[in-house]
Amino acid sequence: MNTMNQAISEIGVVPVIKLNNPERDAAPLAKALCAGGVPVAEVTFRAAGAPLAIKVMKETCPDMIVGAGTVTTAAQIDEAIEAGAQFIVTPGMDEDLVKYAQEKKIAIYPGCTTPSDYHTALKYGLEVLKFFPAEQSGGLAKIKAMSAPFPQFKVMPTGGVSLKNLKEYLSSPIIAACGGSYMVSATLIDNQKWDEITDLCKQSREIVKEARA
Template sequence: MSNILDTISKIGIVPVIAIDKVEDAKPLAKALCDGGLPCAEVTFRTEAAAEAIKVMATEFPEMVVGAGTVLTTDQVDEAWEAGAKFIVSPGLNPKIVKYCVEKNIPIVPGCANPSDIEQAIEQGLKTVKFFPAEAAGGLNMLKAMSAPYNKMTFMPTGGINAKNIVEYLSFAPIIACGGSWMVDKAMINAKEFDKITELTKEAVKTMLGFEMKHVGINMPSEEEADKVASDFESLFGFHKKVGNSSIFAGSEVEVMKTPYLGANGHIAIATNFIERAMYHLEQKGYVFDMETAKYDAKGKLAAVYLKDEFGGFAIHLLQK
């Protein structure tokens, strides 16, 4: 179960889908994958759900396809046989949870209060769905409710959108959020799959929040590095700050005292979630050099370089 949830955590956003026509399953799955979210929670609110799961799981085996709104053990069997990799329910039904646990089927049941969470703990679960998230009090409610349960993690769903996704995901106990704003049912029925791809890309972009942090310039000596930094200070008022291996001019320019990675230097790109950013870039074929990884005082990844150079510059991600 943990492997599936680990992957979902790296993806960050779980598109929640209600699909009426099986014929839409394949192009919808392609739209999500092309947009950067190879994941879907197909809700058992329509007759097409099980067959849609089967099509997605078969045609796109790289996708993490799950079944949502699962209310009976028969639906658990139907979804699992169709190829679902995880089960989600709107509430915590002890019978369904026990059934899934005994069969080693990953399940994320809905919880909206401490009593639900304690039932989940009793069943041996480590992750639950906070639902309906916004209607149940939103992030403030989840922060207050989760405080006594420091080993429980959450997947909020219900009212999550582009405006609050980063705030939710910034709360450490949240592994991912479910949302439907990029896969609105009306768009699916209208076969607006190109629009779904674009909204999915925008969702990933919003989540990761890439932005230029600084440019590093390689210089052959400390003396020459100091001259370049001084020039930036004189030109633009970027205050010079001398460090052990480099001299910063403001926060925008880092001048290396001796050449470091990159023929010309490096570019630092900040991101909201560095490990999720790595996952999404790796899905596009980019490779990271983990020997360059740097960690903060708590052992969390803080920075890491890509292996390739771009225009003579090395690129590294930086946790905001």
């Protein structure tokens, strides 16, 4: 795997974050994630302040890996890169966005859940695919079935992943990392429960170590 894919895989979990108040929350959230041993974040463009959140998180914790999620346009890729994003995540397989990201030399993880999606990803030399929404699309059983004809891919399931099933996913060698919002829920962020976020990150990292022991 390339350097970015390897770094994310080693952490094992990717918090999927929607920040409604990045001016207040981005900096303490970045510190909370890093304190919990999870120095990575996918900041979704479902909230208008995503570019600002990315910028603040990178400035607060320069060694943190920060990317942009729910990216649906080339303009958002440009915004993300300008803010300091290091990777792009799209909800589905959009060839135009994959090509654009590759032209811009930024890692991209498109959402893929069908053989057609995987086949398209093959054309672009991708190594890691987002599998979204994971649980609703068949979960680990489907991921394993899809891996039979496409063994070259590692997968990052997102959607329905929690502390309860994290170990099951990560125990499979097909899984590069798991995306999840359980450690960065709106309730935790809005109530500024930074210590709880750090604790959930620590629990997640322990599960990563157990699953890969």
